Amino acid sequence: xxxxxxxxxxxxxxxxxxxxxxxxxxxxxxxxxxxxxxxxxxxxxxxxxxxxxxxxxxxxxxxxxxxxxxxxxxxxxxxxxxxxxxxxxxxxxxxxxxxxxxxxxxxxxxxxxxxxxxxxxxxxxxxxxxxxxxxxxxxxxxxxxxxxxxxxxxxxxxxxxxxxxxxxxxxxxxxxxxxxxxxxxxxxxxxxxxxxxxxxxxxxxxxxxxxxxxxxxxxxxxxxxxxxxxxxxxxxxxxxxxxxxxxxxxxxxxxxxxxxxxxxxxxxxxxxxxxxxxxxxxxxxxxxxxxxxxxxxxxxxxxxxxxxxxxxxxxxxxxxxxxxxxxxxxxxxxxxxxxxxxxxxxxxxxxxxxxxxxxxxxxxxxxxxxxxxxxxxxxxxxxxxxxxxxxxxxxxxxxxxxxxxxxxxxxxxxxxxxxxxxxxxxxxxxxxxxxxxxxxxxxxxxxxxxxxxxxxxxxxxxxxxxxxxxxxxxxxxxxxxxxxxxxxxxxxxxxxxxxxxxxxxxxxxxxxxxxxxxxxxxxxxxxxxxxxxxxxxxxxxxxxxxxxxxxxxxxxxxxxxxxxxxxxxxxxxxxxxxxxxxxxxxxxxxxxxxxxxxxxxxxxxxxxxxxxxxxxxxxxxxxxxxxxxxxxxxxxxxxxxxxxxxx
Amino acid sequence: xxxxxxxxxxxxxxxxxxxxxxxxxxxxxxxxxxxxxxxxxxxxxxxxxxxxxxxxxxxxxxxxxxxxxxxxxxxxxxxxxxxxxxxxxxxxxxxxxxxxxxxxxxxxxxxxxxxxxxxxxxxxxxxxxxxxxxxxxxxxxxxxxxxxxxxxxxxxxxxxxxxxxxxxxxxxxxxxxxxxxxxxxxxxxxxxxxxxxxxxxxxxxxxxxxxxxxxxxxxxxxxxxxxxxxxxxxxxxxxxxxxxxxxxxxxxxxxxxxxxxxxx
Numbered sequence: 001x002x003x004x005x006x007x008x009x010x011x012x013x014x015x016x017x018x019x020x021x022x023x024x025x026x027x028x029x030x031x032x033x034x035x036x037x038x039x040x041x042x043x044x045x046x047x048x049x050x051x052x053x054x055x056x057x058x059x060x061x062x063x064x065x066x067x068x069x070x071x072x073x074x075x076x077x078x079x080x081x082x083x084x085x086x087x088x089x090x091x092x093x094x095x096x097x098x099x100x101x102x103x104x105x106x107x108x109x110x111x112x113x114x115x116x117x118x119x120x121x122x123x124x125x126x127x128x129x130x131x132x133x134x135x136x137x138x139x140x141x142x143x144x145x146x147x148x149x150x151x152x153x154x155x156x157x158x159x160x161x162x163x164x165x166x167x168x169x170x171x172x173x174x175x176x177x178x179x180x181x182x183x184x185x186x187x188x189x190x191x192x193x194x195x196x197x198x199x200x201x202x203x204x205x206x207x208x209x210x211x212x213x214x215x216x217x218x219x220x221x222x223x224x225x226x227x228x229x230x231x232x233x234x235x236x237x238x239x240x241x242x243x244x245x246x247x248x249x250x251x252x253x254x255x256x257x258x259x260x261x262x263x264x265x266x267x268x269x270x271x272x273x274x275x276x277x278x279x280x281x282x283x284x285x286x287x288x289x290x291x292x293x294x295x296x297x298x299x300x301x302x303x304x305x306x307x308x309x310x311x312x313x314x315x316x317x318x319x320x321x322x323x324x325x326x327x328x329x330x331x332x333x334x335x336x337x338x339x340x341x342x343x344x345x346x347x348x349x350x351x352x353x354x355x356x357x358x359x360x361x362x363x364x365x366x367x368x369x370x371x372x373x374x375x376x377x378x379x380x381x382x383x384x385x386x387x388x389x390x391x392x393x394x395x396x397x398x399x400x401x402x403x404x405x406x407x408x409x410x411x412x413x414x415x416x417x418x419x420x421x422x423x424x425x426x427x428x429x430x431x432x433x434x435x436x437x438x439x440x441x442x443x444x445x446x447x448x449x450x451x452x453x454x455x456x457x458x459x460x461x462x463x464x465x466x467x468x469x470x471x472x473x474x475x476x477x478x479x480x481x482x483x484x485x486x487x488x489x490x491x492x493x494x495x496x497x498x499x500x501x502x503x504x505x506x507x508x509x510x511x512x513x514x515x516x517x518x519x520x521x522x523x524x525x526x527x528x529x530x531x532x533x534x535x536x537x538x539x540x541x542x543x544x545x546x547x548x549x550x551x552x553x554x555x556x557x558x559x560x561x562x563x564x565x566x567x568x569x570x571x572x573x574x575x576x577x578x579x580x581x582x583x584x585x586x587x588x589x590x591x592x593x594x595x596x597x598x599x600x601x602x603x604x605x606x607x608x609x610x611x612x613x614x615x616x617x618x619x620x621x622x623x624x625x626x627x628x629x630x631x632x633x634x635x636x637x638x639x640x641x642x643x644x645x646x647x
Numbered sequence: 648x649x650x651x652x653x654x655x656x657x658x659x660x661x662x663x664x665x666x667x668x669x670x671x672x673x674x675x676x677x678x679x680x681x682x683x684x685x686x687x688x689x690x691x692x693x694x695x696x697x698x699x700x701x702x703x704x705x706x707x708x709x710x711x712x713x714x715x716x717x718x719x720x721x722x723x724x725x726x727x728x729x730x731x732x733x734x735x736x737x738x739x740x741x742x743x744x745x746x747x748x749x750x751x752x753x754x755x756x757x758x759x760x761x762x763x764x765x766x767x768x769x770x771x772x773x774x775x776x777x778x779x780x781x782x783x784x785x786x787x788x789x790x791x792x793x794x795x796x797x798x799x800x801x802x803x804x805x806x807x808x809x810x811x812x813x814x815x816x817x818x819x820x821x822x823x824x825x826x827x828x829x830x831x832x833x834x835x836x837x838x839x840x841x842x843x844x845x846x847x848x849x850x851x852x853x854x855x856x857x858x859x860x861x862x863x864x865x866x867x868x869x870x871x872x873x874x875x876x877x878x879x880x881x882x883x884x885x886x887x888x889x890x891x892x893x894x895x896x897x898x899x900x901x902x903x904x905x906x907x908x909x910x911x
Contacts, residue, residue: 343845356842
């Protein structure tokens with residue numbers, strides 16, 4: 001292994017004029033760098049402080065830094081080939097730290113790595129391996145950007161081309177030095193070539209997206225750490241992201257860290273269906289705003305650089321934030337922009353107003369009379385929660401008022417009775433506030449959260465089970481801003497703990513006819529066949545809560561599972577989140593139809609859902625496909641069907 | 648334009664209605680309260696007129712302490728200041744409803760509070776969702792000595808005064824030109840209502856909310872109309888079977904829906 005390469009050629013002597021030239025060029029380079037970077041740093045530091053930022057616990061921050069920055073895990077995992085190429089370039093940069101330091105020290109005779117010595121030679125040889133890897137990597141990335149022209153990368157960027165060239169030149173001039181052994185002109189010239197390339201590169205960094213070299217390690221380290229965390233408003237004059245003065249340090253840092261890789265855009269359901277929204281443009285819009293107006297400006301954010309219409313096309317599915325390799329948090333930015341519009345009354349939308357007015361006066365997002373839920377509870381003879389049962393079964397708006405939601409609730413009730421679980425439902429529920437929270441109506445959300453927390457405390461509720469991942473998220477995370485919510489879990493988590501007691505379900509054969517309920521009586525053996533089931537990961541259960549396995553374990557009781565092309569953390573939204581189930585969708589293809597087509601294409605006979613909103617969205621989409629559409633069932637319904645008949 | 652909007656706080660639509668033991672009113676203990684819907688449309692019209700023509704919107708309401716929340720809601724939606732005629736006789740303590748103040752009594756209270764303001768326009772809701780008398784606005788106009796019009800959907804300011812659009816039956820409308828100052832009783836549905844915003848609520852905290860009582864206004868309680876009894880409507884169910892072929896039955900059905908049920 002040792003002595004693979006010849007000794008690295010390094011100049012022994014530098015004339016005074018050479019040293020002077022080096023100082024001058026280095027000075028100019030650093031000045032060029034600072035001239036652009038200084039103001040950017042200033043803008044970030046002058047931004048408002050984040051209201052709920054806390055450095056500790058620091059463990060997760062350090063881990064995220066190691067995993068995402070040093071090991072480049074997210075970069076590689078979500079786009080393997082390009083990610084690996086990038087990782088090679090990054091690791092080479094890290095390895096070259098000491099090399100570069102030594103390279104500059106040499107001009108003053110202060111070199112500390114001796115190319116002929118054991119340590120020095122070893123280090124330079126290892127660096128050479130990295131240099132080759134880096135050159136290969138940067139070549140690959142160049143081909144991808146300029147020859148293949150992947151659409152997520154956007155317009156051709158000559159700045160990127162120049163940077164790729166410089167990086168390649170840095171590696172080439174380094175490697176060439178191994179093969180120029182005779183001291184004198186050639187070694188000196190090569191040293192200068194490498195130096196000039198380096199000093200040309202430095203000031204370019206803050207002028208291009210390569211600023212992420214400097215910023216993104218900090219962005220990953222300082223970013224919130226919680227997924228899609230919506231920060232609290234601070235004080236009486238804070239209405240969300242209205243103008244530049246509302247942008248916080250983290251948001252400004254994120255805006256300048258964007259590498260324009262387009263992973264967020266690639267996974268955005270709105271962007272994929274012809275809507276105006278492009279998460280990348282939202283982030284770059286903030287950067288443009290900061291460049292022009294700065295962090296103290298009163299100029300409206302929703303104006304030259306950000307579109308109100310785009311901001312309200314977001315389903316808050318979180319795919320963008322999940323994919324981002326530099327730690328940008330898109331969801332709080334989008335919700336922040338919405339808050340700025342809604343909390344000040346600037347958002348005028350018929351559907352939105354209807355939703356807000358329904359919740360101002362009533363108890364549920366569907367605008368129905370509370371008596372309707374009372375009738376449902378009474379007619380279905382659901383037990384009332386009186387403080388003595390283990391679980392409070394939270395129906396939610398869909399479970400209490402929507403026919404499909406109610407069917408899911410009744411199925412879950414049947415399963416819970418079979419399991420002998422002790423539960424009850426509350427006499428009265430108010431909407432958890434999820435749609436208004438995501439749409440940015442903090443007044444209404446606060447009213448709903450506080451009223452609910454009080455009611456739950458009065459009813460002595462300790463543990464909640466619910467069929468809706470939106471309720472789970474809102475109760476567990478968003479209500480924290482106004483009090484201490486009780487424990488809450490999704491029914492898939494509950495059912496997954498009782499798989500053993502539900503094994504009777506997997507004994508059953510389901511034929512198409514039985515599923516459709518068209519024939520009664522015993523099944524002829526030739527009619528019985530197991531149906532394949534495709535499980536759709538709800539955004540608020542999967543990406544938001546990290547629950548992927550439990551609902552699959554439950555669904556697997558009823559048949560054989562197949563996976564959609566985009567599943568788990570890449571699951572494609574059904575289109576209902578972010579309050580969008582209550583708004584119109586006029587432009588482009590319907591998100592729900594696109595996803596339904598993907599699910600149907602798996603060849604499954606059953607689409608399994610775990611969220612009443614997904615269920616409602618797909619009902620419409622599948623109905624549009626006609627008679628041959630697969631069955632649509634919640635996992636609770638899949639289990640309930642397999643239970644022995646009730647006496 | 649200086650506009651006064653008179654609003655009433657009524658039991659929430661979702662409220663479970665239970666007749667009180669004395670059969671003179673409903674049980675108020677478990678009720679939630681909300682702004683009377685036609686009054687909300689009156690407020691919206693006033694706010695839109697202010698946005699177009701400048702001026703001031705003053706909100707006025709008579710009732711017990713709890714009415715304050717509805718007044719603040721009006722301030723949050725954009726009214727500039729408020730007057731609360733604190734009046735417990737209208738509350739649960741005295742059995743509620745018309746016990747001591749009837750429509751004439753309430754109109755007197757409102758009139759005395761409005762007179763010192765000398766507004767250009769007074770808007771009320773057409774009727775309340777709990778009693779539905781449709782009288783208060785009209786009596787108020789008489790007490791103020793101002794011209795009035797009812798069932799108004801839209802208000803337009805003209806050089807001579809106002810042009811208003813009235814809703815009649817069977818899809819007919821009527822336009823009336825009238826002078827200012829005037830009183831209008833507003834119908835629901837003419838505008839899209841605005842939602843309450845956080846900014847509105849925060850600003851409302853600094854807006855003036857002046858409280859007065861009946862004595863200060865010089866109005867005596869003493870109803871000329873008394874509510875004798877209220878009862879729940881009896882549920883009736885009757886079934887008519889329509890015979891003949893499908894076509895005949897359908898024709899008969901449409902006829903009945905038009906003339907008897909009056910839903911077509």
